Amino acid sequence: MKLFTAENTPAYIVKVFPQASDIFIKYMIDYCCGGSKPLKESFKEKNLPRELILSELNTAYQNWRTEDNEVMDWDTVPLPELIDHIVHHHHDYLKNELPALGEFVTKIFRVHGADEPHLQDLHRLYNEFRMEMEQHTIKEEAEVFPLIKQYAENPNPELLQRIKEANGDLEDEHEVAGDLLKKMRSITNGFVPPIHACGSYHITYDRLAELELDTFQHVHLENNVLFAQL
Numbered sequence: 001m002k003l004f005t006a007e008n009t010p011a012y013i014v015k016v017f018p019q020a021s022d023i024f025i026k027y028m029i030d031y032c033c034g035g036s037k038p039l040k041e042s043f044k045e046k047n048l049p050r051e052l053i054l055s056e057l058n059t060a061y062q063n064w065r066t067e068d069n070e071v072m073d074w075d076t077v078p079l080p081e082l083i084d085h086i087v088h089h090h091h092d093y094l095k096n097e098l099p100a101l102g103e104f105v106t107k108i109f110r111v112h113g114a115d116e117p118h119l120q121d122l123h124r125l126y127n128e129f130r131m132e133m134e135q136h137t138i139k140e141e142a143e144v145f146p147l148i149k150q151y152a153e154n155p156n157p158e159l160l161q162r163i164k165e166a167n168g169d170l171e172d173e174h175e176v177a178g179d180l181l182k183k184m185r186s187i188t189n190g191f192v193p194p195i196h197a198c199g200s201y202h203i204t205y206d207r208l209a210e211l212e213l214d215t216f217q218h219v220h221l222e223n224n225v226l227f228a229q230l
Contacts, residue, residue, distance in 0.1 A: 011035030
């Protein structure tokens with residue numbers, strides 16, 4: 001079994017071993033927007049324990065492989081099918097989750113904000129993220145994804161150039177969304193509620209953690225699989 005090294009990129013590792021995303025999130029290693037640079041660069045930039053993380057990755061991977069898990073090779077999936085997967089699994093999730101989770105974020109800010117000042121920042125960051133992702137998914141579904149599907153049926157340089165120009169803006173928006181999630185994780189102590197937290201507090205933080213994971217997987221599929229094939 002081939003083991004991961006510091007020369008591998010986070011994007012590659014997540015393609016081979018999707019559960020690696022949990023480890024990367026724990027150490028705040030970017031596998032989406034910055035996922036194409038070797039892992040060793042993240043170790044150096046963040047002063048992370050190189051051998052410890054590699055050992056954790058490879059041990060988890062070996063255990064995962066013994067369970068006969070299979071990995072979807074997204075690089076072999078036709079672009080229209082990949083787009084449909086992104087829309088149905090990630091965009092639809094955001095459409096349902098963002099308004100509902102927003103009510104919880106507002107609730108804990110209203111109830112606990114006076115004693116927990118960071119909840120004001122969380123409320124602001126969350127609503128910035130929500131607006132960013134709602135506008136982003138609309139743009140993708142209305143403009144960019146139809147162009148990519150057209151290109152898959154009839155490749156031509158003019159269409160490809162239009163897609164690449166649009167993708168530049170989308171990847172910038174991905175980075176903005178990722179930065180907002182990282183700030184939310186930072187001010188919430190990794191989405192760990194305080195000891196005295198009520199049930200709504202726990203639910204909010206659990207759902208924020210789920211939102212973070214889904215968004216990073218979503219952006220990974222677009223940046224490192226879909227857009228990378230164009």
